[in-house]
Amino acid sequence: MIELEDLTVAFDDVTAVADVDLRIDRGEFVTVVGPSGCGKTTLLRAIGGLQTPTSGGVRIDERSPSIAQDAGDIGFVFQQHTLLPWKSALENVTFLREMAGESPDREDARALLDSMGLEGFEDARPRALSGGMKQRVAIARALHLGADVLLMDEPFGELDELTRDELGVELRSLWRRERKTVVFVTHSVPEAVFLGDRCVVMGDRPGRIEAVFDVELPEPRDAAVFGSRPFQERVAAVRRTLHENHD
Ligand SMILES: Nc1ncnc2c1ncn2[C@@H]1O[C@H](COP(=O)(O)OP(=O)(O)O)[C@@H](O)[C@H]1O
Numbered sequence: 061m062i063e064l065e066d067l068t069v070a071f072d073d074v075t076a077v078a079d080v081d082l083r084i085d086r087g088e089f090v091t092v093v094g095p096s097g098c099g100k101t102t103l104l105r106a107i108g109g110l111q112t113p114t115s116g117g118v119r120i121d122e123r124s125p126s127i128a129q130d131a132g133d134i135g136f137v138f139q140q141h142t143l144l145p146w147k148s149a150l151e152n153v154t155f156l157r158e159m160a161g162e163s164p165d166r167e168d169a170r171a172l173l174d175s176m177g178l179e180g181f182e183d184a185r186p187r188a189l190s191g192g193m194k195q196r197v198a199i200a201r202a203l204h205l206g207a208d209v210l211l212m213d214e215p216f217g218e219l220d221e222l223t224r225d226e227l228g229v230e231l232r233s234l235w236r237r238e239r240k241t242v243v244f245v246t247h248s249v250p251e252a253v254f255l256g257d258r259c260v261v262m263g264d265r266p267g268r269i270e271a272v273f274d275v276e277l278p279e280p281r282d283a284a285v286f287g288s289r290p291f292q293e294r295v296a297a298v299r300r301t302l303h304e305n306h307d
């Protein structure tokens with residue numbers, strides 16, 4: 061379980077995260093949506109121990125984020141894939157655990173790449189892969205770490221819309237199999253609604269949670285969901301909240 065208590069992160073001229081209280085259960089998929097600059101990345105970095113809070117704190121299964129991270133319990137996926145250009149897809153997946161002193165588990169890495177639809181691309185360098193494929197490798201890399209918690213910062217933000225929907229469907233189905241705890245940050249309302257069990261809405265003023273929606277869409281969530289009325293109603297509700305909190 062992830063617990064945020066009175067979490068505040070202030071920079072010189074802006075409070076990027078202001079008194080945030082949030083509990084995320086083990087195995088829950090939570091999305092965080094809000095306009096650019098509202099503090100999403102800072103919130104995620106604080107959860108992952110990459111950003112020290114100004115006050116309040118974060119506990120991950122009763123531990124500090126940095127201890128959880130040292131234990132290999134947190135996997136990150138960013139908008140920029142951060143793959144090493146000189147390594148193959150497979151080597152990129154195994155690399156982080158090798159850095160931690162383990163011998164590479166190629167079987168596991170191969171199976172993960174297969175499950176992400178990358179069979180046959182194990183030896184390809186990142187430059188030979190499309191944007192969507194690179195993000196699949198980045199997700200496989202996070203899973204290979206064996207982390208229980210996945211922190212994702214606009215991982216599909218630079219992809220075309222169709223690829224983005226496709227990867228969303230795959231991520232949700234992967235989550236149903238693996239039941240990781242996922243915190244997924246995006247500025248896309250449809251993406252936040254499609255993926256989340258709960259959707260946290262941040263407003264224009266930096267750092268504030270304006271509302272938390274229970275999404276409750278039928279499972280499995282496949283591409284047909286995008287055209288369904290319940291989905292569209294929830295998207296409209298989240299949009300309303302965003303507009304109401306827009307100056
Ligand atoms: N390292 C930093 N130093 C100073 N200000 C920062 C820093 N990181 C973020 N900010 C500011 O905090 C606010 C929230 O930023 P960020 O968390 O990146 O928002 P988002 O990810 O929602 O676009 C912005 O006003 C941004 O300029």
Ligand SMILES: [Mg+2]
Binds near residue numbers: 102
């Ligand atoms: Mg951001």
